[in-house]
Amino acid sequence: PGEQVNEPGWIKLNTNENPYPPSPKAVAAMQAELGADGATLRLYPDPNADRLKDAIARHFTMHGITPAHVFVGNGSDEVLAHAFQGLLKHERPILFPDITYSFYPVYCGLYGVDYEQVALNDDFEIVAADYLRPEACKPGGVIFPNPNAPTGLLLPLAEVERIVTGNPEAVVVVDEAYIDFGGDDIPTAIALVAKYPNLLVVHTLSKSRSLAGLRVGYAVGHPELIEGLERVKNSFNSYPLDRLAIAGAVAAMDDVAHFDATRKAVMKSREALIADMAKLGFETLPSAANFIFARHPKHDAATLAVALRERSIIVRHFKLPRIEQFLRITIGTDEQCLALLAALREIL
Ligand code: PMP
Numbered sequence: 001p002g003e004q005v006n007e008p009g010w011i012k013l014n015t016n017e018n019p020y021p022p023s024p025k026a027v028a029a030m031q032a033e034l035g036a037d038g039a040t041l042r043l044y045p046d047p048n049a050d051r052l053k054d055a056i057a058r059h060f061t062m063h064g065i066t067p068a069h070v071f072v073g074n075g076s077d078e079v080l081a082h083a084f085q086g087l088l089k090h091e092r093p094i095l096f097p098d099i100t101y102s103f104y105p106v107y108c109g110l111y112g113v114d115y116e117q118v119a120l121n122d123d124f125e126i127v128a129a130d131y132l133r134p135e136a137c138k139p140g141g142v143i144f145p146n147p148n149a150p151t152g153l154l155l156p157l158a159e160v161e162r163i164v165t166g167n168p169e170a171v172v173v174v175d176e177a178y179i180d181f182g183g184d185d186i187p188t189a190i191a192l193v194a195k196y197p198n199l200l201v202v203h204t205l206s207k208s209r210s211l212a213g214l215r216v217g218y219a220v221g222h223p224e225l226i227e228g229l230e231r232v233k234n235s236f237n238s239y240p241l242d243r244l245a246i247a248g249a250v251a252a253m254d255d256v257a258h259f260d261a262t263r264k265a266v267m268k269s270r271e272a273l274i275a276d277m278a279k280l281g282f283e284t285l286p287s288a289a290n291f292i293f294a295r296h297p298k299h300d301a302a303t304l305a306v307a308l309r310e311r312s313i314i315v316r317h318f319k320l321p322r323i324e325q326f327l328r329i330t331i332g333t334d335e336q337c338l339a340l341l342a343a344l345r346e347i348l
Contacts, residue, residue: 002316011339012188013330016149016178018210020265021247023258026211029251045243047234051099052246055253056218064194068223071251072231074240076177076204076217077103079229083143083200085111086232087171087225090140094170097126099323101149101175113348114140124151124285124293124322128159143152146189150318150328152287154182160189160287167285171225173200175279178289180208180263181270187288190220197222204329207290208263209252216249227302251308264292270331280348295325296348304347311343 002015021027033040053067063215070204073079088094093114096104096298103282108115109144116139118130147154164172174189189201206212219229233240241249254260270292275285276296284294295301305327316328329340 003314006316009312011313011332012107013291013332013340014316014328015212016207016289016330017212018207018262018266018290019331019336020239022214022263023252023255025255025258026209026248027251030248033247040243041192044241045239045241045246047238049241049246052216052218052241052249052253055250056220058340059256060190060220063191065190066121068191069220069226071219071221071226071233072241073217073233074237074245075206075215076175076202076219078215078221079202079217080104080143080173080264081107081110081177082229082232082236083173083202084108084113085220085270086228087200088141088173090114090170092138092140093156094141094143096133096141096143097148098118098150099124099148099320101145101177104143105199120148120151120322123292124148125153126159128162128166130162131253135152135269139149139170139171141170142167145175147178147179149178149289150291150316150323151285152178152289152291154187154288157187157189159313161192161196163201164189164192165226168198172196173196173202175202177202177204177207178291179203181267181290182288183267184264185218189265192287192340193220193222197224200225205249205252208266209259210262211248211252214245214248216245236247242343245338266331269334272334273329273331273337273341276337277344280341280344282344291328291330293323293326295327299348301325301327304344306339307347308343311346313340313343 047073053070056070057067059067092115096116098119179188202219205216281293284292
């Protein structure tokens with residue numbers, strides 16, 4: 001995982017956390033759950049986290065989602081892990097992009113899932129046609145983040161749908177960790193779940209709901225896919241979500257006003273940061289996420305990352321083919337973005 005610094009004074013723009021606090025209603029709900037003496041913590045939590053499944057289903061009723069369509073886990077990483085083990089392991093290799101979330105090949109290694117990495121095009125885009133294979137060589141499954149990480153690029157919903165309809169015998173997992181930053185109208189593939197039984201959409205409360213420290217993620221899909229995930233989960237950990245996490249997550253899902261205000265503030269700061277960085281000569285991929293992926297034609301990315309660090313600003317640099325001249329920078333508060341710009345101006 002990305003580095004966590006705990007001392008004050010650092011501007012931490014390296015792990016795509018939200019710069020704003022979570023919903024005050026979520027904080028109050030966790031305090032209420034804890035009570036004055038913490039006695040509730042004597043008892044195990046609800047193993048099925050039914051209240052949370054209800055709250056998530058409520059949030060997506062306009063797409064025909066019911067609690068039976070919802071799986072919850074200890075961060076979306078755990079939800080993804082169960083999907084690799086329970087839904088993506090087959091005789092045939094699964095497909096995911098060559099530049100993508102670094103955990104996918106790790107889960108494949110852990111669970112013995114064969115995979116093939118599909119190259120992004122020269123503009124760093126996922127090309128839906130590359131995931132449509134002839135009958136004789138259909139993949140065992142497909143997974144990709146949308147928006148992709150670390151590029152921030154969004155694949156339009158119609159292209160997501162092409163991948164889903166082109167692989168009717170395989171599970172297609174769309175990892176939408178950052179989708180809430182994809183526009184005022186959120187272009188989520190949850191809108192397609194009622195139509196396609198092979199689609200699983202994974203979300204997290206770590207980004208748009210500012211709860212990375214609480215560890216809550218969920219998946220939305222056909223009840224039979226959810227049932228498969230439940231069986232893996234019940235063979236692994238009966239209580240992945242603790243009492244505080246369930247209480248806080250329910251209130252966070254219900255506080256739509258806070259969610260909308262924060263995600264819109266982040267999107268606004270993102271556009272301002274992209275424009276200001278362009279004035280310094282940076283080229284930034286169009287981002288639909290709470291981070292940007294930027295390079296400078298005249299300055300080495302690794303050197304820039306070190307120079308920023310000397311100024312107490314941490315960004316992410318991946319020493320990987322094709323992207324080693326990029327920096328991935330999380331959108332901070334406006335104050336943090338200004339500090340970043342001032343530091344970059346000085347370094348350049
Ligand atoms: N998917 C993607 C694409 C991510 O970038 C992250 C964050 N590292 C996750 C999933 C996992 O997030 P979490 O476990 O905090 O829900």
